[in-house]
Amino acid sequence: MGNAATTRKNGGTGGGTGGAIGDGARGNADDAANADRGFVAALTPGVVKDATGRVVWNSDAFAYLIDAKQCPDTVNPKLWRQAGLCARQGLYEVTEGVYQVRGLDLSNMTLVEGERGVVVVDPLVSEEVAAAALKLYREHRGQRAVTAVVYTHPHVDHFGGVLGVIGAQDEVPVVAPEHFMEHAVSENVYAGTAMIRRGMYFSGFATPVDPTGQVNMGLGMSTSTGTVGLVPPTLIVTKTGQQEVLDGVRFVFQMTPGTEAPAEMNFHLPERRALCMAENACHTLHNLLTLRGAQVRDARAWSRYLNEAIELFLDGSDVVFASHHWPTWGRAEIRTFLTQQRDMYGYLHDQTLRMMNSGLTGIEIAEQIELPPVLERAAHVGGYYGSVSHGVKAIYQRYMGWFDGNPAxxxxxxxxxxxxxxxxxxxxxxxxxxxxxxxxxxxxxxxxxxxxxxxxxxxxxxxxxxxxxxxxxxxxxxxxxxxxxxxxxxxxxxxxxNPIAPTAISLAASLASALSVTQIFDSIGIRINGPKAWNEHASILWRLTDLGETYRTELSNGALIHYPNPKDTNTDLTLTLTKAQLLGLLAGQGLDGVTAEGDASVLNRLTALLDDPDPAFPIVTP
Missing domain, CATH: 1.25.40.880 (Alkyl sulfatase, dimerisation domain)
Structure with a gap:
């Protein structure tokens, strides 16, 4: 049937437009040089395996993007250019004392050298690749201990590999923005199954890694499929301007909630004259509503926080880097980069509302909106990950919801x-x-x-x-x-x-130990089959001895209601146990070691009402 001939705002230009790399592509001629700048060494071979020998990451599979001189007819030339830039892999020096490992997962792992060791920022998706990235760094920079970890925001590619760089019980600061845990759980546990299933589409999981299938994910090549973990933060950033000294290095934080994540922060390293923009300014137009599913982001706030970063940090910065892609060096170049990123989100927000207030729906606005020529030509706001089309629809949804007003x-x-x-x-x-x-x-x-x-x-x-x-x-x-x-x-x-391929990972299971007790009960409530539970009533008192906390759960009208420190302790069953035993009980390990008083059958009645989520539900078929 041929490739789709669509405009950039709706996903790209098709029609079999193969040709030399860069043909038809917007772009800064310095992008390739910047993507290679500071290269120290690559992981060779670029393959990471788990303890069983299963391959969880293979950057060598994407080498065809760098080696090829011609864009094939099966790939949009602009995406081909972006993919070739992202396919670079290895350890890179950003500036003195700041390094990144890029191309070993969807995200970058940044390493900031301190007085005693190294601060790790955003330790990738899974512990195997994070450990390989840290090993690569140490091979070239010495056996430095990890003295702190920083999570810039609660998406799994920025925390999931933490157990590859520190142990769960290591006494090092783990720094994150306020409300980090709340949103890490809501995305990766509460709605985790549905988001991961959609994530298989998002990444093209079952398609071949070649020019007919997987070429890129816009932010990086793909995601690793190793072991995901989470060490809860021990140091919370709550306000812009907050300063923390980590291993002798001064970090100045900027809070940016509601931008690329509901809880997110940038940081500045004044003595290194380096600015980290987390995921708020990468070399792409970002998602205002990711196709895998998430809360709608605030384009207006995003634009304003980018402007605030310019005001706060531009004069003290010689390089800006992010948790994806490659850095930008030079104050004039940084200003252009951040200004155009700022203007794109601001323009999309304001024009969507202008056209919405003239009676157009989100779908209609997405078809009609036009970009300013400067932004249309700017490669770093190209639609490789987000798009103008689904960004506009997200803004419409944020203000107006799913309904377009037409009663039909x-x-x-x-x-x-x-x-x-x-x-x-x-x-x-x-x-x-x-x-x-x-x-x-x-x-x-x-x-x-x-x-x-x-x-x-x-x-x-x-x-x-x-x-x-x-x-x-x-x-x-x-x-x-x-x-x-x-x-x-x-x-x-x-x-x-073809049959639906098994989903690669289960975040809900891997993150269970990091959940609070309230979050554990929330995750149980989500699994209650409401119609089956309509006529059931059961109450349990949970005494958590290791936490010194007491909770009451009550099944009422198909809803599992739970709350701490209840006044009413008269329940059908009282269980005295630790948090670990609670998790074990929910995993089917029974009541061994748990003190039970009252009607123990209540627990079986409750668990019989739980649905198991389906990680392989159909999408393109009924």
């Missing part, structure tokens, strides 16, 4: 019921299939995909419909400038023709 859209049928009705309305499946093919042949793969999807949902076993939809999605994906659009399209095509 207020109570639509769900996808399978719609599919059945589309088949009937078109006069049968053959006619709906023919219509989808005709729109594809006419150069409108977007509508062809919509019609074919209705047919797939109405007749899930229709092989021709699946094949057509997979072909159309492949064309849309291979034409996309935006990496996550590409990955979603290609992963969808993969799952239309």
């Amino acid at each position: 859209h207020l109570w639509q049928h769900p996808p399978q019921a719609q599919g059945e009705r589309y088949i009937k309305a078109f006069g049968g499946p053959d006619k709906l299939l023919a219509a989808a093919k005709s729109w594809a042949d006419a150069g409108d793969p977007r509508f062809a995909a919509e019609l074919a999807s209705h047919l797939v949902f109405g007749q899930p076993d229709n092989t021709e419909a699946r094949e057509l939809l997979a072909e159309v999605l492949t064309g849309l994906g291979q034409g996309a400038e935006n990496s996550t659009w590409r990955n979603f399209y290609l992963q969808g095509a993969q799952e239309l023709l």
Whole structure:
């Protein structure tokens, strides 16, 4: 069906536009030089395995992006350029005393040398790659102890590998922004299963690592699939201007809540004249609502915090770096970089609201919005990870919600019921299939995909419909400038023709020990099957001896209500145990070592009402 010919704001330019690397790409000619600047050494081979020998990271698989001289027809040239810049791997010097390991996971691990050792910032997704990154650093900078850890924000690629650089009981400061734990849990545990399942689409997990499949994720190549952990913070940053001396190095923090994460912070190293922008200013337009799912971000606040960073730190900075991509050196270059990042988020916010207040919906605004020429040409705000299209829709959603105001859209049928009705309305499946093919042949793969999807949902076993939809999605994906659009399209095509691949990791299980007791009970409540529990009533008093805390849980009208320090301690069952025993009990280890008073059958009644989440639920099929 050919690649999709769409505009940049809607994901990229397609149409088989292969050519020399950089053909048609916006860009700063210095990007390649900056991506290579400060190179010390690469991990060779670029493969990391877990204790069982399973490969959890393979940067060598993406070497084709650096070696190739020609962009293939199956990749958008602008995304190809971005991917080649991200594919660099190894240890890099940012400035004296500040190093980064890049290309060993989706994110960068930054190492700030102190008086006694090294401060690790954002220790990647999993402990195996974090340990390999630290080993690479030590091979070239000496056996420095890790003297502190800094989490810039609560996304898993910025904390999940912490146990690869420190032990769970090590007495070193672990620094994070206020409300870090709250949001680490809400994204990775409460909604963790759904987000990880969507994350498989986000990363193109089951597609081949080659020019027909995975080429990039916009921020980096892909995510590692090793062991995820979390050491809770011991030092909380609560305000802009807060200074902390970590291993003799002065960190000046800037709080940026509601930007790339609900809890996030930048920091400045005055003596090193270096500014870390966390994930608030990378070499891409970022997501205002990530396609894997998250809370909608605040474009207006994001723009304002970028302006505040310019005001606070520009005069004292010779280099700006982030938790993804490569640094920018030179005060004039930093000003341009941060100013254009600031202006992009501000422009998208204000123009979306202007057009919204003229009566346009999010979908309509996304089709009509135009960018200023300077921003259209600026490579570092290109739509490789976020896009203007889904960014505009996110801003609309933040203010107006999911409903566009048209009453015809207020109570639509769900996808399978719609599919059945589309088949009937078109006069049968053959006619709906023919219509989808005709729109594809006419150069409108977007509508062809919509019609074919209705047919797939109405007749899930229709092989021709699946094949057509997979072909159309492949064309849309291979034409996309935006990496996550590409990955979603290609992963969808993969799952239309093949079984759903097992999900790589389970964050909910790996983070359980870091949860507070309240968060543990929250996670149980989310799993209660409401209709099955309608007529059940049960109450349990939980005495946590190691924490000196008492909680009461009550199952009432299908909801598990829980609260600490209850006045009413008259319950069906009282359990006296430690937090570790609570986690063990929930994992099915029984009541060994737990003191139980009252009706022990209450616990079995409660656990019988819990649904197990499905990490492989279908997305492109019913």
